[in-house]
Amino acid sequence: MRKKIFAAVAAAFIATVGIAAPANAISATTADLYVLHAVPNTPVDVWVNGAVLLPNFQPGTLTDPLDLAPGDYEVVITAVGDPITSPVIGPATLPLAAGTSYTVVAHLAEDGSPTASLFTNDLSTIPAGEGKLTVRHTAAAPAVDILANGAAAFTNLSNPDEVKANLPVGTISAAVAATGTTAPVIGPADVQIQEGVNTIVYAWGSLQDDNLALAVQTIGGLHSNPGGVNSGQAGLAADPNPATLGLGIAALLALLVAGSVVAVRARTAQARR
Amino acid sequence: MNVRAVTAVGIALLLLLSGCSSTSAEQPAPTPTSAAPRSNSSTIGTQSAALRPVRETVPPVRVQVPSVGIDVSVQPVGVQPDGLMELPENVAIAGWYRYGPAPASTAGTTVIAAHVDSLEYGLGPFSRLKGLPAGTAIVVTTADGTVHNYTIESVTNVLKTQLPLDEVFDREGPRRITLITCGGQFDYDRLTYSDNIVVTAIPVQP
Numbered sequence: 001m002r003k004k005i006f007a008a009v010a011a012a013f014i015a016t017v018g019i020a021a022p023a024n025a026i027s028a029t030t031a032d033l034y035v036l037h038a039v040p041n042t043p044v045d046v047w048v049n050g051a052v053l054l055p056n057f058q059p060g061t062l063t064d065p066l067d068l069a070p071g072d073y074e075v076v077i078t079a080v081g082d083p084i085t086s087p088v089i090g091p092a093t094l095p096l097a098a099g100t101s102y103t104v105v106a107h108l109a110e111d112g113s114p115t116a117s118l119f120t121n122d123l124s125t126i127p128a129g130e131g132k133l134t135v136r137h138t139a140a141a142p143a144v145d146i147l148a149n150g151a152a153a154f155t156n157l158s159n160p161d162e163v164k165a166n167l168p169v170g171t172i173s174a175a176v177a178a179t180g181t182t183a184p185v186i187g188p189a190d191v192q193i194q195e196g197v198n199t200i201v202y203a204w205g206s207l208q209d210d211n212l213a214l215a216v217q218t219i220g221g222l223h224s225n226p227g228g229v230n231s232g233q234a235g236l237a238a239d240p241n242p243a244t245l246g247l248g249i250a251a252l253l254a255l256l257v258a259g260s261v262v263a264v265r266a267r268t269a270q271a272r273r
Numbered sequence: 274m275n276v277r278a279v280t281a282v283g284i285a286l287l288l289l290l291s292g293c294s295s296t297s298a299e300q301p302a303p304t305p306t307s308a309a310p311r312s313n314s315s316t317i318g319t320q321s322a323a324l325r326p327v328r329e330t331v332p333p334v335r336v337q338v339p340s341v342g343i344d345v346s347v348q349p350v351g352v353q354p355d356g357l358m359e360l361p362e363n364v365a366i367a368g369w370y371r372y373g374p375a376p377a378s379t380a381g382t383t384v385i386a387a388h389v390d391s392l393e394y395g396l397g398p399f400s401r402l403k404g405l406p407a408g409t410a411i412v413v414t415t416a417d418g419t420v421h422n423y424t425i426e427s428v429t430n431v432l433k434t435q436l437p438l439d440e441v442f443d444r445e446g447p448r449r450i451t452l453i454t455c456g457g458q459f460d461y462d463r464l465t466y467s468d469n470i471v472v473t474a475i476p477v478q479p
Contacts, residue, residue: 036322038322053317054317054319057319060321060322060323061319061320061321062319062320062321062322063317063319064318064319064320066317128351128352128356128372129351129352129372171327189324190326190327191324192325192328195372195373196372196444202322214324215322215324216322216323216324216325217322220444221444221445223372223444225438225439225441225442226352226356226357226358226438226442227352227355227356227357227438228356228357228358228433228434228436228438228469229357229358229360229386229433229436229453229455229469230358230455230465231360231386231387231388231389231453231454231455231466231469232388232389232390232391232454232455232456232459232465232466233388233390233391233392233464233465234390234391234392234395234396234464235390235459235461235464235466236389236390236395236396236400237390237396237400237454237455237456237466238456238457238458238466239456239457
């Protein structure tokens with residue numbers, strides 16, 4: 001019976017999910033939803049609208065974007081094999097709007113209890129030569145500072161908040177420290193800022209259990225192109241100019257017309273004589 | 274998801290699509306005949322969210338078109354303050370758009386451009402790109418010494434104002450190289466050409 005319900009609901013779900021689109025493409029009429037599991041040591045089943053969508057979903061795992069019709073989705077997370085009536089997290093309602101990218105994260109709250117947070121991913125176009133770094137605090141830990149190359153880049157970030165900035169492309173040595181300190185509790189680790197990519201870094205795990213870690217999600221295709229290529233300035237490689245050529249022909253025609261007018265006048269004058 | 278479950282889903286979908294509500298009410302979607310073990314995977318793709326090692330791009334350093342004697346060095350370039358692609362002043366040095374793909378990238382177009390001429394340096398090697406036939410060989414060497422061989426697919430004149438930027442600076446399509454310079458008519462008042470000469474080449478399969 002369980003299987004039957006699963007199949008029927010899965011069919012309905014697949015009908016709305018469709019085919020996974022390239023990471024950068026988002027439809028104006030549907031929402032993208034990524035699911036990230038950031039509760040340590042606990043494989044789970046993720047239920048959406050009453051059916052198991054992600055069975056035996058492992059910690060530290062991220063899904064491809066699900067292309068969903070806009071609307072409210074009810075998410076319940078259970079231990080693997082448990083009925084929906086015994087949730088670990090939820091039920092939580094995810095209101096998804098069209099043309100928007102989301103990540104729903106199963107994670108620990110600051111006090112260590114399991115929870116879920118819905119984040120909206122920034123898909124705005126990034127200037128040429130830059131990438132976006134988004135940092136989300138989803139760990140059982142107090143407020144933190146994000147250190148880039150040893151200096152505080154973002155300060156006082158609390159669970160479940162996020163900070164973001166566009167940065168020049170390159171590699172930064174990123175670390176997480178208790179706010180106001182510079183002694184890393186995570187990292188330092190090399191994080192690549194890729195051009196036109198929103199790199200979303202999650203601090204997850206538990207400070208008390210000594211299993212804090214980073215999870216990374218990237219959304220590409222947000223780059224801008226150069227406005228053009230202006231590659232010459234002397235005219236040495238120019239084609240013959242038809243405008244000039246046209247002018248020549250016009251001048252020639254004008255001469256011919258003038259010539260015939262003169263001829264006609266001459267003839268007229270002759271006739272009058 | 275196992276094959277049986279996929280079949281069940283497929284049939285359920287067909288029933289939904291057929292729109293025969295009364296029929297589907299009378300004939301519920303078939304169920305697996307045996308109690309299959311709970312599925313451990315699903316139709317939804319997943320991946321590890323672990324931090325990946327940094328991958329440095331290997332820039333191209335030299336472009337050759339042996340049939341017309343083009344052999345220029347290549348420097349990485351970005352964009353100018355006005356938004357146009359940056360180019361080395363010297364007509365004998367080409368610029369590689371460093372924010373886009375490189376020859377070793379798994380997808381997209383490597384863009385290398387050079388001035389066709391300049392008031393200071395005169396006529397440049399890229400002036401010989403115009404009119405090259407399809408099939409002409411292009412050789413690109415990257416900083417690690419790897420030689421990448423390409424063959425020209427097309428050489429086109431495009432009005433600069435109509436250069437298809439998304440196509441030229443494509444990051445996700447097939448692996449290609451595009452050489453760009455200027456051509457067409459010259460505006461002696463604005464010291465600028467009307468067209469871009471766009472050479473598109475595809476990798477030669479070894």
